Amino acid sequence: MLSRAANWISDAITPPVCAACDQLLQYGDRHLCRLCWRDLHRACGIQYCRRCGDTRGPHLLIDGFCANCRDRKPGVRDFDGFSCVGAYEGPLREITLRFKQRFTYDAFLGELLNASLEATSFCNDVDFWIPIPSHWLRRIRRGFQPTGLLADSIARRRQGTVQPVLRMARMIPEFHRIRITPSARSRVIQGAFNVTSPAIVADKSVCLIDDVSTTGATLREATHTLKRAGAARVFVATLARTPSENEPNALDGPVGRSEMIASIEPSPEIGKS
Ligand SMILES: [Zn+2]
Numbered sequence: 001m002l003s004r005a006a007n008w009i010s011d012a013i014t015p016p017v018c019a020a021c022d023q024l025l026q027y028g029d030r031h032l033c034r035l036c037w038r039d040l041h042r043a044c045g046i047q048y049c050r051r052c053g054d055t056r057g058p059h060l061l062i063d064g065f066c067a068n069c070r071d072r073k074p075g076v077r078d079f080d081g082f083s084c085v086g087a088y089e090g091p092l093r094e095i096t097l098r099f100k101q102r103f104t105y106d107a108f109l110g111e112l113l114n115a116s117l118e119a120t121s122f123c124n125d126v127d128f129w130i131p132i133p134s135h136w137l138r139r140i141r142r143g144f145q146p147t148g149l150l151a152d153s154i155a156r157r158r159q160g161t162v163q164p165v166l167r168m169a170r171m172i173p174e175f176h177r178i179r180i181t182p183s184a185r186s187r188v189i190q191g192a193f194n195v196t197s198p199a200i201v202a203d204k205s206v207c208l209i210d211d212v213s214t215t216g217a218t219l220r221e222a223t224h225t226l227k228r229a230g231a232a233r234v235f236v237a238t239l240a241r242t243p244s245e246n247e248p249n250a251l252d253g254p255v256g257r258s259e260m261i262a263s264i265e266p267s268p269e270i271g272k273s
């Protein structure tokens with residue numbers, strides 16, 4: 001708590017810098033410098049299936065769904081809807097890493113996460129928000145739970161509630177930090193969660209909140225645990241997803257405009273005198 005207060009004080013007395021690259025911000029900039037807003041547009045322009053989150057070329061997505069999800073009802077391990085802010089690259093990766101170390105950008109990341117949720121068809125169907133839990137030892141070591149802060153931020157913005165009903169029963173590695181095959185990931189995570197209050201989730205539509213999704217194994221296991229406990233639908237909202245092995249780097253693509261980012265980016269006119 002003390003270190004959190006110290007971070008706030010230090011942020012209040014130092015000149016505003018870009019949350020991703022530490023450049024001094026110009027008048028009219030908000031959170032990020034112009035170059036980082038540009039890269040954020042690139043990172044957030046990725047195409048993914050709105051049900052399972054897989055990245056497929058836009059030509060393989062029809063109405064936002066991949067071929068696997070198009071004609072199939074979600075099963076017990078499947079999400080009922082998926083949203084993410086963008087690729088775990090460039091400014092989004094940097095801010096997420098800093099947030100997990102210093103917990104100072106929760107409001108900004110909450111704003112980004114909320115903007116990505118606004119673009120979904122499910123955001124108004126959610127009964128409550130459930131953060132993907134960390135193991136208690138990791139929570140104590142870090143002093144806070146990043147997904148809990150994000151869930152709080154979303155619940156505040158959407159006038160909803162957070163129900164932290166998932167518990168992580170054993171420590172598992174942070175998959176985006178280590179090299180591990182997808183099948184090994186699924187094995188490691190199996191049975192890692194339990195639901196503390198099944199009566200709360202019974203017949204409810206809930207949304208899991210995560211920070212970084214690598215293969216989705218953690219989110220699928222959490223979904224399975226919640227559906228087995230009686231949840232009717234499980235949606236997913238994550239900040240970032242790591243690109244798969246043969247996926248091109250989103251930052252190497254053409255500079256595009258993400259409508260979602262444009263909705264929260266400060267107008268370029270503000271900085272002009
Ligand atoms: Zn920057």
Ligand SMILES: [Zn+2]
Pocket residue numbers: 049050051052053054065066067068069070
């Ligand atoms: Zn799909």
